[in-house]
Every structure is written in structure tokens, then in C-alpha cells.
Amino acid sequence: MFKNYSEAKEYILENNIKIIDFKIVDMSGRWHHLTIPATRFDEKLLKDGIGFDGSSYGFLTVEKSDMVFIPDLTSTFIAPFSEIPTLTMIGNIYALKEKRERFEDDPRYLVEKAKKFLVDKNIADTALLGPEFEFYLLDSISVKNEVNHMEVSIESSQGEWNAANKENNTGLNIRNYNSYHLDKPFDTNSDFRDMVTLHLEENNIPIKYHHCENGGPGQVEIEVCHGDIVEMADRTMKLKYILRSCAAKFNKTITFLPKPFNGECGSGMHIHLHLFDKGKPLFYDENGYSKLSQTALYSIGGLLKHAPALMPFTNPSTNSFKRLIPGFEAPVSICFATANRSAVIRIPNYATEPMDKRYEIRFPDGTCNPYYAYSAVLMAMIDGIENKIDPTKEGFGPFDFNLYNLSEEQKKSIKALPTNLLEAAEALENDHEFLLKGNVFSKNIIKNQIDRIKKDHYKINEMPHPEEFKMYYNL
Template sequence: MFKEFKELVEFVKKENVKIIDFKVITLPGRWNHLSIPVERLSESLFADGIGFDGSSYGYSSIENSDMCFIPDMSTAFIDPYCKVKTLSMVADIHTIGDRSGRFSGDPRFVSEKAEDYMRKLGIADEFIIGPEFEFYIFDNISFETKNNHQEVTINSKQAPWSRNDKEENYGYKVPFQKGYHIGLPYDVNNDLRSEMSIKLQEMGIPVKYHHHEVGAAGQLEIEVELGEMKKMADATMMAKYVIKNEAIANGKTATFMPKPLFGEAGSGMHVHMLLRKNGQNLFYDKNGYSQLSKDAMYFIGGILKHAKALLAFTNPSTNSYKRLVPGFEAPVSICFATGNRSSVIRVPGYVKDPQKRRFEFRSSDATANPYLAYSALLMAGLDGIVNKIDPVDAGYGPMDINVFKLSEEERNKIEALPTSLDEALNELKKDYEFLTRDGVFDEHFINNWIKYKYEKELLKVFPVPSPVEYEMYYDL
């Protein structure tokens, strides 16, 4: 929004801004924030930054946790969810003292380094991506985990299980797994979705379209237009911020959990991608498979070769792997195809514009830290181009058939994605060198990521018995 401090000050005075707010990305991918009164705004803040505890963000140990963040004024926006007029901006993380400078593990810095590496190779100028945001809107949710009591209760007025509700029941319930593009009056969140889309457009994030998704209990999708990787990582954080806050403003709640409901469709975050050089799409070749160039095929080869390790960043929650199960549209087979939703990489058949010819990675979900997930995908694809990894020669396809309808013998010939976060982290331990090229991800950061995921998430989830285990084992 601003290039110079003078512009920022003029805007603040003109718009009568009262609070300056700074949003900083945590390791797992949430925005934390800190605010100051407008009177404390100074140019030195953009040189010296504001100190904070990096260990609370997941970046460092307690005994070595002092860091600072420096705001990026180009990301500034008026926060529509603060009653007091607030100008907010995203900040970059820096180390202090003898090692002062950009923190190598700052996810925003990782994305910058990945783009710089791509340009150093001379392969492309831009990595262009377009995420699809799938999420659920519920009317109410409550959950509790105690030694003697585990419970989750979800209320969705449009879900088929609400047919017997005695209050505010007008009879229009979305049939189970039949929500895709369903119309009014079933689509009770249509106006809310429109409000979200308009708000995103006001924030400078162009929306391609929005619609109801498959899940009957309020699964929705908003797809945005293509853009440069780092900017789209910022936009992903903004989209989640808007969707969650807009839902609450309308008396509802939004979740990006990949599998919040047993038996219902899971929510992914498919990522469309292409490379550009001098404004031209490097992935288009009218004579190639599905009009894809050799570089596009090599890029696919790199992603599929490293797919198992990639999931540690693109699907980094224990819940991610409750979505990645056979039989639903979420892909579990490491292959590529055109128009095939059962493959990890799908080439959309509907894209006719040569400048937008592309493919999508379908496994990822929105529990990912977007800066890390998008950077990891870029690094895997670049490794494919550098090493000329042909996905056809490597046996990854094309699989222009429904993989789930193959015989078990044929299906077993196709490598499968990890079935748990534990497995994905172990794959990352074995296959991470492609990420460390030119210092994009460093080994310390990768080890810290694995340690964080084990200690803060896996070890928290693993010991807790679930109700279905009582159902299966209580009487043995």
C-alpha cells in the first residue's frame, strides 16, 4: 500500500487512524499481532522494529528467544474487524545482537529466498499460483477433552441430520454429499460467501468465483485469481482472516480443518501453478501432453518425486490424513492426469488460454503455513527441471482413469502418499536436500519444524483415546 513513510503518515492523518497493528506469522501458520497507539508511529520503527519472544512463536528455544519484527508497509490495510480505526500491516522477523538481520526461518523470508533461487537459476521470473479455499461454515460448535470426557458437538442447520429440529426449521436440508453447486434456498450461506468475496476484493484479492461444495453440512469454496507466490501467501493469510472474521460477524463459525466431520467431504487447498519468464507462460506447449511444455512435465516430475516429503509442509496436521483416504475426491495416489480428481496432480481440462495453461497440486490443505507450503512446492518443481525428472519415464502417469476404480493389483503399483503426519515427517527426514538449495530452507529450520510437529502436535494427539476405539475395543 505504501512505498515511503511519508505516504503512510499522510494516510494515517487523512483517514484519522487511531491504532497501528502488526501481524506476524507463527511457525504453524497463524497470525499473531501487536498494536500501538498512532502517536507511537515513527520512522525508526521500520529500521529497529519491535522486540518479541520468538519461542512463543515456535521459532527458538526459551534461552535464545529474543527477536524483533519489522513491518512491511507495502502490506498495510485498514482492518475491517476492529471497532477502533486500525491500520494493520504484515511484519518480517529479524534476529538481534551479534546475529542481527533477517531470520532465516521467517516463513516470509523463506518464500523470498525460494523466488530468488528460481531467478538465479535463470529458469523463470515468476512462480504464479492460485489456491482454492475450501472450508466449512457451522452455526455452532463445542468441544472438550478431559481424562474422563471427550466430546465434539457441531450444529449445522442445513445438514441432513437437522431434519428433526423443532425451531427455525424450514425443511430445506442439503442431501448428504450432494452439496456441490447446490442452489437457493438450500445454499443458506450464499450471501455470507458473497460478503466474504466482496471483502477480499476490497483487500486487493481478486475472486474468481465462489460456490457451495460437496459437503452437506456447510462446505463452501472461494477460488481466487492467479498471482505471484509470496503475494499469494500473504493473500492466503488474508483470506483465512477475512473468512473467519466475516463468519463470526454473521453469527457463524468457519473452519479450515481438512476433516472436521466423519463421513463428510474433506476440505483441501488445491494449488494451481505455472512459471513465467518475460511475461510468457513456460508451461504451455500446444504439441505437448495436454498442451504442457517439457519444463512443465519436469516440474510435475519433481513434485511427484518429492511428494511424500512435501506433505510435511503441505499437509502438516494430524487431521490432514483423515481427509487423505481412498474413495473421496482427495487424492492419495502419486500420479498425474488431465481432468482427473483422483490424481495428486491434475491438469484442468477447462483451461484454454495458453497464458494460463497450468496444473494443480490437489493434496494440500489450509492447515499449511502458506509461505512454507508454496515454497516447498516451488523447490520440488525446480529440482525436477534442473534434474530433468520426466514423470512419464518415472512411472507417474499419465493416469487418465479413476484410480479408485482400478483393480487392487493395479492400484498397488501406484505409490501412495503418507497416511499420517508421523509418516510424512519421517519422509522429510530422508528427503530434504532439494529444499536446502541456496539456503532457502536450512537444515536447522527443517529439524526445528519436525521437532515442533512431534512435540506440540503428534505427542498431544497420539495418547488420547477416541470414542470409536471404545466402540471397537472396550469389550475385548
Template structure:
């Protein structure tokens, strides 16, 4: 059995081999951003894992000031030499505890704890013992991004030399190799100017222990990229999601570019999602496969789908938690807008890949999430919704949610009215979360306090955005 002392000695040896001078601890705030604190390697020891690193949790969005003292406990299994630090630095993720009179207690609002508790609840239910997921990471890679929001002026300007708007006589662009509007899917070099950079991103992910499936240029002409990773256990994949975004953004910055996971950074271009593939296992056996079931899926898989579709509106408050998220979820851009499921149909919110045929790979993907989500909360909420569907045996077909084996975008207006759609705004998603969150609080997975704080924070974001004049309003209404 490997003891904590063994792990400390292993890390100490690694620091000596790599000549590490600093140790960095990365924590996740409520919105899903990494924050960090760094100590000299000489201050590192067993006490670091026993007593942790103290910090003020109120600045992370979790706790009121009077209860803000917390400690971060690093996870030695996540130790890795940070490739972006000039001073040799070992970095670690971990967990957060509240400070008690006796022992410190895991902080129930901390994202990592929520994801771990969701897995514990799954095991306690007896339904499954592993949730395995694989997100697809879509993002835009720009040469520059500038934006300003003041009382005097408001606007943004992005540019990339491969964009179609640089295809003019007076603009120094990509020497005739610009990518057409919505024409970027799988384009090759020289149009694909981000090709080598994506490869370096993927190699860095592999070095960090994240298995990459493939990468390619996506539909968005002005630099939309995708990197897809192999499936892994849910809590570990939440950690990996943070690492992947860190690598993509920092490597882009190192090479003089900028990467964004904003769901809809460009008007009338393809939006960026984070489709999540998923399956459940118990005692090493896949639970989603049945050769005789629709598209090879078992009843358990159908019930899981039923739970997702039943709670999809409230799920959006965690899987699509920005006002920009809903600018992506509109018809005509391969983004889901309807509540339903189907095989190989990208217009449904749940798609069953036809190529995944074996029992070990049989799965489906949820297509509405995007990477503005806090991955720990989003993945945990997805699991809890699916488990609720299994526990209550919610059959999606009986509820009229499909299967929709046809293009939902081409239905007549009368037929479209019969099909329920996703929320059209963050406000609608928050309304749904307030009305439908019992499935999240079961087993103490999502504390009620967390949901209350989340809704309040997001309502404030909506209120603030609604008060800021939009540049497009000047064009539409200035002369009235």
C-alpha cells in the first residue's frame, strides 16, 4: 500500500530531478476559473498535505466573509511540472476544506467535492460504480482580440489572417488562402494555419497524461478548432478539462495568438460547444449496450437519456452558464435547439454516434454544453439528472422526445411547435433551475446553498448585461 509519506518522497525526488524551485497549487473558483498560490520548494513537506494552504474563500465566490477561512489540500497524484512557468515549478490540483474546531471538513460547495460526491451517490444507489465521459473541446484561435466596455464606447474587434474578411484587395491577409464563411470543417494547410499549434497542444496534453483522440479545424472559418480526448472517469476528466483549457490558452499566448472558449464569439459563424460523450459501468461491465435496443442502447441508457431530457432546461444553468451560451443555441449552426434524441442527428440535443457499436464503446453525447461551464458542476449535474431518470424509469420515447431520426431544422412551423426547445436565455435556464433542482440536491450532492448562490450570481450577470447598451442597438435604433 502506497502511503502519504511514499508520495511525498516521490514528489521530493521529482523536484530534485527537475531542479524544481517552486510548488504551485491550483484551485477552482465557483465560475470555473483556475486560481493559484505558490510556495518555495523548501516549504513543502508532509504538513502541506496534513494542514493544507490557508486562503480566503470569499474571494472565490463561495462563502460569506465571516466564514471565509479555508484550506487547500493538494492531491499528490496530480503533481506535474508546469510547462509554462519560467522558474521550474511543480503544480498540483487538490481539494478545499473548511476550518473546524477539530478536523477540517471537505467544503461541500467546492467543485471537486461536488463531482466526487456525485460519484459516491451513484455507487450508493447501486446503479453503477463508474461514469466515463469524453468531452469535445471546440475553441477559436485568433491573432488578436480587443474589447472595451465603458460609458463612452463599447465594442470588440477580433482578427485572424485566415478569416474570409481578409480576402480583399486592400487587406494583408493569408495570401489567397482564407477560409470561407462556415467553410472550415477539416480544411487542410495552408488554409489551416493552426495545424502545427494544435499538434503541439495535443503533445503537451499527452505528456500531462491526457489521452488525445484527434484534432482538426472546425466549421467556423475564422479559426475554429477542435481537440477531442479519449474517455476517462468523470472526476478525473473534470480535472483534465481544467488542464486542457490551461494548455490551449497558454500555448496560444506563448505563440503570440489568443484562444477563446466563448460559445459564440463571431456573429453568423459556427459556435463552440463542449459535447459530452458518456457511459456507465458496474463491476467493469458496460450498462448502456443492448444489441436489440434502439441504436444498440439498453433500457438503462434510455432511462438515463430520459432523465437528461426531463431536466435539460435546469441543466442548462450549469452546462451553459453564460449569456453568450444562448447565442450559440440557435437554429442553423449544428447546435441543438430541441429537446430530443436520435442516432447520428446533430440537430437533437442528445445524439447517439452510429460508429460506436461495441458494448465497451456504446454511448451517446449531450450536445448542448459549452466550455464556459464549471466542468465539475456540469459533469456532476449531468450524472445526477441521468441517475434520476434511471431511478424513476423515465422513458424518453413515452414522453415524445424521439427518437428524431430526421433533420429537426427542416420541419414545418406547425410541426416545430409540437417539439419543446431548450431555454432561449440564461434567465430562462435559471428559472428552470429554481423550479427543478431536487434531483441535484439528492444525497447532498449539490448543497442548496450552492444553488442559491449560483442563481444569485448568474442573475446579477444577466442584470448587468441587460443594462449595457449593445453596439448593434445603435445601428438598429439610433435614428428613430
């Protein structure tokens, strides 16, 4: 938003800004914040930064936990719904060694390094990403998990289970798997999405469109216009923040949980990908498969080869793998195809012009840290291009048929994604050298991510589940 301190100060004075709020991201992709009065915002702060405890973010140990963040003026945006006029800035994290330097494991620094690696390799100067954000907009959520009581209760006025409700029922309940692109008045969340869209546009997050998704109890999708990888990582964090702020104003709650409902559609975060160099699209070839260039196919080869190892960053929750089951437009087969939603990589059949030619990777979800996830995806693409990994020669397709209907014999010939976090962690343990290139990822990040998701896996795996009581209580 601002190029220098003078521009920021002028805006603060002209718009009567009273509060400056700083956001810093942790390893899991959550924002933390620290706030100062606008009168304290000066050039010295932009030079010296603000100290904080890095151990509380999971970055450093307690005995060596002092860190500093310095606000990035270009990341400034207007905080929606603040009662007091507030500007928000994202901070870059610095480590205190012999001299102050960017912390190598700062998620925001990681995506900058990945972009630089792409440029330094003379592959491209722009990596455009277009995430599709699927989520559920709900009325309420309650959770209780104690020694003798396990319960989750989710409420949505749109839910099919409310069809028999005799109080204030307007008959707008939606059957399961039956909400895709529904019109008003059945689309009861349309006004919410309209308001969110305007706030996002005001904060430099252009929106392609929004609509109801297929999940009956309030599933929706917001698709953003494509943007460069560094900017898109910031936009992802801003979008989640603005969405949740708007939901609070509507007395609603939002979840990006991949599978909040049993027997209902899950929520993913499909990512459209294409590369450009000096404005020239690198993924188009009139004579290539589905009009894809060899560069595009090599990048697909890299993504498919490393797909299992990407999942600790793209699908880092135990719940992620409850979505990745056949039959719910969630891919499990490691392959590529045109217009095929059952493949891990889908090439949109409608994107035929050179500037639009791209593909989408369909297994990531919204529980990821976008800085880590986008960086890992780009590193796999670069590895495929550098090493000329041909996806067809590797046995990844193209498979232009419904992969959900494979026979047991056919399934054996097509590799599948990991089925839980433990398998994903093991895949990353065995395949991470491509992430270390250019010092983009550190061994510390990889180790910490593996340790974290393994811990989550064992924690959930050890807990009794209510369904087990139905199945085994009387045996």
C-alpha cells in the first residue's frame, strides 16, 4: 500500500488513523498481532523493529528466543470493522545473531526465497497462483472432549436436518450435496459473500467470483484473481482474516476444516498454476497435450513425483485425509488429465488461450500455512523443469477417465496419495532434497514440520471415537 514512511505518515494523518496493528505469522499459518497507538509509529520503528518472544511462535527455544519483526509498508491494509480507525501491517521476522538478519524459517521469507530461486534459475520471472477457497459458513459450533464426554455439535440453518424444524422454518433447507450454484433465496449466504467481496477488493484482493458450493449446510467458494506467488501468500492470510471478521459481524462462524461433516462434501483449496517470463506465457503450446508446453508438462511431472512429500505442507492436519476419499471430487490418484476432477492435477478444458493456459493442483486444503504450501509447490515445479521429469514416462497419465471407478487391479497400477499424516511425514522424510535447493527450505523447517504432524497423528489416533462405541461396545 505504501512505498515509504512519508506516504504512510501522510495517510495516517489524513485519515485520522489512531491504531497501527502488526501481524506476524507462525509455523502453523496463524496470525499473531501486536498493536501500538499511531502516535508511536515513526521511522525508527521501521529501522529497529519490535522485539518479541520467538519461542512462543514455535521458532526458537526459550533460552534463545529473542527476535525482532520489522513492518513491511507494502503489505499495509485497512482493518475492517474496527471501531477505532486502524491500519494493519505484516511484519518480517529477523534473528539476532552477530548482526540482525532475516530469519531463515520466517514463513514469509520462505516464499520470497522460492520466487528468487525460480528467477535465478532463469526459468521464469513470474509464478501466478489462483487459489479457490472453499469453506463452510455456519451458525454455531460447540466442542467438548473430556474423559467421559465426546461431542461436536455443528449448526447451520441451511442443513437438511433442520427441514423438520417447526419454529421459524422458511423451507430453504438444502439437501446434502445439492447446493452448487444455487440461486437466492436458497442461497442465504449471498449477502455475506457480497460484503466480503467488497472488503477484499478494497484491500487489493481482486475477486474472480463467489458462489454456493455443493455442500448443503453452508458450503461456499470464493475464487480470487490470479496473482504472483509472494503477493498471493499475503492475500491468503488477509482473506482468511477478513472473512472471519465479517462472519463475526453476521454472528456466524467460518471453518476451512477439510471435512467438518460426515457424509457431506469436504472443502479443498485447489491452486491454479502458470509461469510467465517477461510477460510471455510458458505453459502454452498449440501442439502439446491439451495445449500444454513441455515446460508445463515437466512441472506437472515434478509435482506428481513429489506429491506425497508436499502433503505435510499442503495438507498438514489429521482432518485433511478425511476429505481425500474417492467419490467427493477429492482426488486420491497421483496423475494428470484434462477436465478430470478425479485427478490430482486437472487441466481446465475452458482455458484455451495462451495467457490463460494453466493447470490446477487439487489436493491442498485451507489448513495449510500458505507461505510454506505455495513455496513447496513451486519448488516441486522447478525440480520437474530442471530434471525434465516427463509425467507420461513416469506413469502419471494422462488418464482421461473417471478414476473413482477403477477396478482393484487398475488401482494397483496408479499411485495414490498418502492416507494419513504419518504416511505423509514418512514421504517427506524420504523425499525433501528438492526443497533444500537454493536454501529455500531449511532442514530445521522440515524436521519441525515432520515432528509436528507426527505428534498430531498419534494424538488423534490414540483417542477413542464415538463410532467405535457403536461398532464394538457390545462385542
